[in-house]
Structures are given as C-alpha cells and as structure tokens.
Amino acid sequence: EVQLLESGGGFVQPGGSLRLSCAASGFSFSSYAMSWVRKAPGKGLEWVSGINSNSGRTYYADSVKGRFTISRDNSKNTVFLQMNNLRADDTAMYYCAKQDTAAVQFPFDFWGQGTLVTVSA
Amino acid sequence: QSMLIQPPSASGTPGQRVTISCSGNISSLGTNPVNWYQHLPGSAPKHLIYRSNQRPSGVPDRFSGSKSGTSASLAISGLQSEDEGDYYCAAWDDSLNGRWVFGGGTKLTVL
Numbered sequence: 001e002v003q004l005l006e007s008g009g010g011f012v013q014p015g016g017s018l019r020l021s022c023a024a025s026g027f028s029f030s031s032y033a034m035s036w037v038r039k040a041p042g043k044g045l046e047w048v049s050g051i052n053s054n055s056g057r058t059y060y061a062d063s064v065k066g067r068f069t070i071s072r073d074n075s076k077n078t079v080f081l082q083m084n085n086l087r088a089d090d091t092a093m094y095y096c097a098k099q100d101t102a103a104v105q106f107p108f109d110f111w112g113q114g115t116l117v118t119v120s121a
Numbered sequence: 122q123s124m125l126i127q128p129p130s131a132s133g134t135p136g137q138r139v140t141i142s143c144s145g146n147i148s149s150l151g152t153n154p155v156n157w158y159q160h161l162p163g164s165a166p167k168h169l170i171y172r173s174n175q176r177p178s179g180v181p182d183r184f185s186g187s188k189s190g191t192s193a194s195l196a197i198s199g200l201q202s203e204d205e206g207d208y209y210c211a212a213w214d215d216s217l218n219g220r221w222v223f224g225g226g227t228k229l230t231v232l
Binding site: 035037039044045046047050059060061062095097100104105106107108109110111112113114 | 154156158160165166167168171172177207209211213218219220221222223224225226
C-alpha cells in the first residue's frame with residue numbers, strides 16, 4: 001500500500017524558514033517523480049514544485065522560485081521541501097504527491113494527508 | 122498567465138448526472154491530457170481521472186472524463202451524497218520551464 005507521510009510543518013514568522021519532509025513507502029520510490037502541492041485557506045490547489053526520479057530535473061512555481069528548494073534522498077525514500085524567506089501568503093496545507101512515472105510531467109496518483117504551514121507575525 | 126477555468130460551483134440531487142467543465146489558455150492544453158482530482162473534506166486529494174479519460178482502479182465507473190481541443194469535462198452520474206466536495210482539473214504546461222496548472226476548483230453540492 002502506498003503511503004506518503006508529511007512532516008515539518010508549523011508556525012513561523014515572516015522571513016523564516018521551514019523544511020518539510022515526506023517519507024514514502026509501499027512502492028519503488030527511486031522510480032517515481034514527486035511533487036509538493038499546497039492549498040491555502042479559502043483557495044484551490046496550487047502546485048509548488050516537482051522533482052524527477054533521479055533528481056536530474058527540478059521544477060518550481062513562479063510564486064516560490066528562488067525561495068523554495070526541492071530535493072530527495074532515494075536511499076531514505078524521502079522528498080524534502082526547503083522553504084526560505086517565508087511570506088504570509090505561503091500559509092497553506094502542503095501535500096506530498098507521487099507521480100505515476102519517473103517524470104514530473106505525468107499525473108499525480110497518490111497524495112499524503114498534508115502538513116500545515118502557518119506564516120504569521 | 123496560463124490558467125484553467127472551472128465553474129466555482131455545481132450541484133445536483135442524488136441519482137442525477139452532473140458535469141464540470143475545464144477550459145484554458147495553456148498553449149499545450151491542445152496536446153497535453155487533463156487530469157481530475159477529488160478533494161473531500163478532511164481527506165487527502167484523490168486521483169479521479171488521468172490522461173483525460175482514464176479511470177484509476179478503484180474509481181467507480183460513475184466518474185468519466187472527456188477532452189476536446191482545449192476544453193475538458195468531468196461527468197458524475199448516479200450522484201451520491203458522498204460525492205460532495207471539491208473537484209480540480211490539472212494539466213502540464215510546457216511553456217517556459219514547465220509547470221503544473223490547476224483549475225480553480227469546483228465545489229459540488231449534493232442537494
């Protein structure tokens with residue numbers, strides 16, 4: 001059974017940093033691309049970032065480019081999202097999502113339960 | 122800015138058929154497939170339709186998808202109370218460095 005378990009969310013002041021983790025199990029992690037998708041209060045889903053299976057290619061939404069960094073450790077079946085210079089509009093539930101092939105361009109087929117990030121003074 | 126447009130709301134009574142549209146100005150939408158996700162209250166989003174009209178195993182055949190040109194739609198037949206929630210279309214946008222674009226979401230109410 002595919003399981004994605006996010007952690008690392010919390011309360012942070014504007015300008016601060018957080019590192020999200022997503023521990024995966026139940027599938028061959030190193031064979032699949034992974035993404036982070038967020039949902040802010042009262043808004044819809046927004047894709048944040050994605051990484052190919054071998055970390056050879058990463059992608060970012062314009063809203064986070066230069067502030068967030070996605071990475072993965074295939075030996076630990078974990079994908080990370082380093083978030084720096086956080087702003088109030090980064091407040092959201094952050095979901096980890098598995099893609100159905102090795103490339104980020106392909107659909108998300110499983111999602112985690114999410115970890116909540118709150119940015120406020 | 123590349124966008125996918127969905128109606129903000131839809132509704133139906135149990136047993137009815139409802140459709141949710143998704144259209145966009147993504148340059149690659151004419152060639153790239155559309156995917157649909159269901160987000161029920163308190164749950165993780167769920168993969169509903171992929172590659173415009175394919176249903177993952179475990180998704181009831183009440184759910185179906187279609188795409189024509191730069192428009193797509195999700196149809197739900199035999200509407201059930203447990204279908205109430207938010208539905209999102211999504212597609213890969215090849216422009217610039219590439220990114221995923223989600224529609225704004227449609228809140229489905231079962232009356």
